[in-house]
Amino acid sequence: MSQAGLDLPEATVARLPEYLRALHHLADTGHDTVSSEGLANAAGVNSAKLRKDLSHLGSYGTRGVGYDIGPLIGQIEYVLGLTMRRAVALVGVGNLGHALAGYAGFTSRGFRIAALFDADTTRVGEKINGLAVLHVSDIPVVVKRESISIAVLATPASAAQTVADQLISAGVTSILNFAPCVLSVPDRVDVRKVDLAIELQILSFHEHRKSAHVNGLNGEVRK
Template sequence: MSQQRTGHEAGITGRVGAVTPSAVPDFPDLPEATVARLPEYLRALHHLAETGHDTVSSEGLASAAGVNSAKLRKDLSHLGSYGTRGVGYDIEPLVGQIEYILGLNMRRAVALVGVGNLGHALAGYAGFASRGFRIAALFDADLSRVGELINGLAVRHVADIPEVVKTEGISIAVLATPAGAAQAVADQLVAAGVTSILNFAPVVLNVPEQVDVRKVDLAVELQILSFHEHRKSARNGADQNGSGARNGADQNGAEARNGAKGTTSRGRVARVIAEVNGTAVAARGEVAA
């Protein structure tokens, strides 16, 4: 499998300041976990900007992105953005920083291979354009699909991949083929010059080290959610068993205490009877005397 390439491996490291057209900042060497969270920060920032906000505190942005504020501040410090005490972060320049780091200011061309049900839906997804991408080419091996217009774009045959990738300057591809065809198509894409693949096919791809692959398996995600549901059920069952055990212990304790009280009461009655009997005997003895 491929390995993620970093700015350090590409020979460029450093911190990023404000992004301006006249100056290209050094590219930071970011931890993979930070890279994975940047899109969430960007989504939250876009929403805040659309609702009329110019600044946001680290706590507010962290809450909107679903992370803790300490983690957010550390992530943004990798970009050289530390905010202003008492004010927070200026939204517009921070959006520009993150978009630059993610390469979204380039409006990258993307190829989509496989226009079945899933591929068809992906081809019509309007969110790609608003996030810095354009679907530049659609491919399928099914001749009955070739020529079909999806969102204004004609489906090409997979044999045209080398020509179109070169013409459109495509470096990213989305793979939505059946599992059995995925590896062969990935080989075609890599040979044509594609260096990043988003793989929806339920199969592990073997690609050169310089090619990055991100795998999206919906069944795996559902299985992970199933684990969480199972764990919650198990915990609820354990809580109920524990509650039942506590209630049983409380009842047993109450019965034991009641039994002890009964024993104590019987002891007192016995003492009273003994005292009465003793008095009676003493009385008889007095009479006899």
């Protein structure tokens, strides 16, 4: 696939991992092909959107047959850069970081936790999933040695910017940020923010709206 084939709309990129998850499940359950409707249902999108997304990859399926699952998995993994099993650094091994470090799903999704860091000297040397925790002062040497370009931040908010600066200076160009703060980074660095409290607040809004709708209906009935 050419470099031009990697120039995809952000919304399409955001949906590709869902398609990949669904395709792997279908392959694991013995399927060789899948219709656009079947894949769309498995991924939780409408079939027209799925067909448009996959057309950006040059994959149009076969009328009456659908998509060949194996080749489509290969296409999506290539576009997402998962064919090289990327090395990842994780900084902050508190409760959340410890859980992330032990998550087996990273390996099956194309990633390898290559280094664990923490600023707490009492945690240095602790082994998590067979990997020893290193001090954050080792970031420059280890990031270069392990060719790490992606890092996961699970530090307190107060430390996140300082650690992000250290990672970027060492050569990291993509950060998944679990710290409840906004990072200031150069344009060349991509940041994805995961804030569980924000996601719960959004769900709270939907619950509030549903409650208001039900109360409104009850009011109409009483009239």
